[in-house]
Amino acid sequence: MKFSYYPGCTLKTKAKDLDAYGRRAAEALGITLEELPEWQCCGAVYPMAKDEIATKLSSVRALVSARDLGNDLVTLCSACHHVIKRVNGDMQNDENIRTKANNYLQLETPYAGETKVIHYLEMLRDVVGFDELKKKVVNPLKGRKIGAYYGCMLLRPSKEMQFDNPENPTIIEDFIKAIGATPVLYPFRNECCGGYVTLSKKELAQKKADVILESAMEQGAEELITACPLCMYNLDANSTAHKLPVHYFTELLAEALGVK
């Protein structure tokens, strides 16, 4: 099974682990992730305004590039996934954006959202299958009580992201079960960590992260996993009161598959 792979900027710098473990685990699962040639930064936030075209072009380029290679596109960073998936939706459904983006890019074949964008977790669920994954685990993480932290970007808006039930998601819990650990459900797993506001309003982000950690600890989680470098930062480096170890989910995946 071969996919085009979009790592994104942060995975090349501060979140190298997220990327490296992700690649190793994919290899162990028999999946080839081909990094897109010459990808550009997705912009990290989805430009919501209807008249923002230029800021969407880098995502369109990545999408076109995957299409031309004939591959589905796998993302790993939540923010990149959010941006690329929604821009792809615009290219499918918003005639104005589609026309303008195509006019600007002057492609040989105009792009209308043909590329299928899936997140690494969706790949595990829908392509590999959690039952299959379970069979390939050599080092089950028995006894570990792990809370899944979803954050915002993967789930919302659910009409566009089509990722999981936005209010009661289960994909990461199913993942945790597959790698042999025990998922801990807690109600704030889909609440915001504070996001980019951490840059200018640290206290606000801290408050948000603390609430999440508190909720997870109360339900008995001993560690958290996430798919987002910014969530990682807010929960790990930026929180004040409650401390829980936070990992990228790919790290645990690699560990379970014996390729860490």
Next chain:
Amino acid sequence: MPATEKELAETIRRISGVDTRKCMKCGKCSGTCPAFGEMDIHPHKFVSMVEKGEIDELMQSKSLWTCLSCFACVERCPRNVEPARLIEAVRLAVIRRQGENYLKADQIPELLDEKLPQQAITSAFRKYSK
């Protein structure tokens, strides 16, 4: 020539793509917003003020810079109103004006710490400046 408030309101509605008339004023957005406490104009009021065309006041609002873009209001709105899009549109109306950037490049270094991911800087730049 600077745009009149009425023209501005029209622009906000156009670039946000939001039909504020669909709002039934239930307040679920404000019941849901994780940044509510840090906002001066709360999501439900934001929608109502766009509806009424009170854009000048919104452009001064703290809420523009505290919205986390978490899309909880969008997700839970029973009428598909999407308040986050309105906040983004007003924010754009501010930063698209010459010299009105909320965050300037030379302010960045002092805000950084070694663990902060690039993603945060890029996001903040996209959200706060043009």
Next chain:
Amino acid sequence: MSIEETKKEYKPLIVAFCCNWCSYAGADLAGTSRLSYPADVKIIRVPCSCRVNPLFILRAFQRGADGVIIAGCHPGDCHYTSGNYYARRRMTLLFSMLDYLGIERARTRVEWISAAEGVKFSTTMNEFAKTIHELGENKKLEDLRCKELLK
């Protein structure tokens, strides 16, 4: 009068066949709710969309109609159980023939509009009238003798 001006004054002629149970009632509801659509649309009441003979549509085009729309109950909701299915099948065949004859596919339409869908009735008619207006006058099937006779 310049060509531009004549174009502006062009008022298309649209014939709408509406089934008595759903779409005609839907049109009534559009009226009761004061949901406007262009006066170019004229409605003929039929008991069921399956009463619409393809000949009626040909006749309309011959007599200079610019667009014809058939509206019936939603699939599964036909007052006569299955009439709208017949209508759908017949019209699919007829429309492809009309297409072959050079009558643009967009000049003909089948829509399902229930008695409760006044809004849908009006938006459908507005859209259709707009489409026909953009397509302009239909001259392909027009039988000029008919016009002569009527003069």
Next chain:
Amino acid sequence: MSSLHKIGVFVCWCGSNIAATVDVAAVAEAMRAEPNVVYATDYQYMCSEGGQSRIREAIKEYGLTGVVICSCSPRMHEATFRKAAQSAGLNPYMVEIANIREHCSWIHKDRMDATAKAIVLARTALAKLNLNQPLTAGESNVVKRALVIGGGIAGIQSALDIAEAGYEVDIVEKTPTIGGRMAQLDKTFPTLDCAACILTPKMVDAAQNEKITLYTYSEMESVSGFVGNFTAKIRKKARHVNEDLCTGCGLCQEKCPSRKAKNEFNMGLNTRTAIYIPFAQAIPNVPVIDTEQCIHFKTGKCGLCQMNCSAKAIDFEQQDEIIERQYGAIVVATGFRPISLERFDEFGYSQNPDVVTSLEFERIMNAAGPTKGQLVRPSDGKHPHCIVFVQCVGSRDTSGCGKPYCSKICCMYTAKHAMLVREKYPDVEVHVFYIDVRTPGKNFDEFYRRAVEQYDVDYIKGMVGKVSSHGDKLQVQGSDLIADKQIIIDADMVVLAAAIEPDPEVRKIATMLTASIDTNNFLTEAHPKLRPVESPTAGVFLSGVCQGPKDIPETVAQASAAAAKVIGLLAKDKLKRNPCVAHSDEMLCNGCSACEKVCPYGAISYMDKEFRVPGPKRTEIRRIAVVNEAVCQGCGACTVTCPSGAMDLKGFSTKQIMAEVDAICR
């Protein structure tokens, strides 16, 4: 032919409804110039006695052979004008309506455009009328028996009223007992009398009334026929308990070892046995075996119920039974259910047992419910100290997760619940999140105000954004719009006023009856104001929530109204049939059978008939189609299918419709 016609045209102003946008005098003037038109006039209200007498007088004075009325929709007043024409000696089918109100004056603003269109519509009606033939409606018999589908309060009330008038009624109820949703309720607003106390006597009345037959645990298989003469097939599902032998002692239920099935009557809050009577006052008081739960049906073993039944009523071999019956009228009373809350997980319903729906809360508060009326939390059986009610959960929701309409009953039952809790347990703090409080109804607003002013219920204008568990509390985060604050309440229970939707069975039944249904699965009434209890399908009547959300008083009122309509129908010995039926021209028919294949009613048959022909043979026998006018419903499917053009529809003939097309395209 057309030159023989003398036609009168009457243009209605409808007060200002038409006259404000259409120049009625100009329409009359234009019509006066049309061939065959001998008289044209306009009048303020054509449907009034004054208007009708004008029509009658003109028919006599000018010897009119046909009448065109330019007025409101024919769905509104066609029957009125036909009657007026008939009373002046004109065949009622020589009346045509040009709809210049709903299809013209109400939707167009420009007076020129509207007037021009009104003239075209009037000419179109005239063109059709020129080709009209006088029609005579045939008659058919009325079967003096009514069918009521659904045995809730709506169905029971309709059945009782019909039986009271002396007609036989059958009730078909899919669950094992009649009673419906009302049987699940505790107290009823705004009087707070107990639901069981007012419902169970009615259930008993229905069971004991000799004119009423109950088919419980039964479902509709099929319906055919038409007003006055429906044929219905009812599937009486096997109860595996003989109704005639069972004494209702309940011993079987006591002995049954399979006790894991969710108790539907208690909204799944507790369990029941495999053989069960839904509740103590069930009618009939005969248990039913849930074959999916029963050990005997699953493994062939057990049989404890049979061994213990002294009446020998348990019958594992019992089979479904199909009952076929004729009915003159049908009442649909299929009721409602609360919507599924799977798309509202922000309220934590699926994740926390202490978040309940209002109907579940109703069972908790009910003295005969799973907690014997003790207010306790489902999770730990503890007494709650703070309860939050959330209104409009899934109502007025256009996001696609819920229903776009107001469910109508939630404001009142929430006020009732809040009040009952405060009255019984003054220590419990009660908060209600509301968007609007809607209390139109007699003594309704007073009731709601009592909850606030007398019982200190805290009404908060705002909506809950999220419910999350926090220790053994539920953290309710919501907005208080008046204070412009976000508030957090630590509650012990959360009660969600879930939107209601028609029972999903209604779709199947509507299809059977060819009754129309709207986008929300509510049955459509023939006219939203003037014919609110009739379906557009003749002989089918609507009762209760299947037509739209309503509370008990409204449901009972509508049930009685539907019954009155049924009684009016059954009181007739003969019904006039629709004369607009298909007719085959035997000289053109080649007997190909194409029409028979498309007829949904089986109204077309074939016969061999002898015809005179030129030549030495003199006669020949040909196969021709014959339409049974009593069965034909006049859809016209056959007319288009007929390859030889022999089949035509009276009142909507090919020539008439062609003439209408021509008139529009003139």
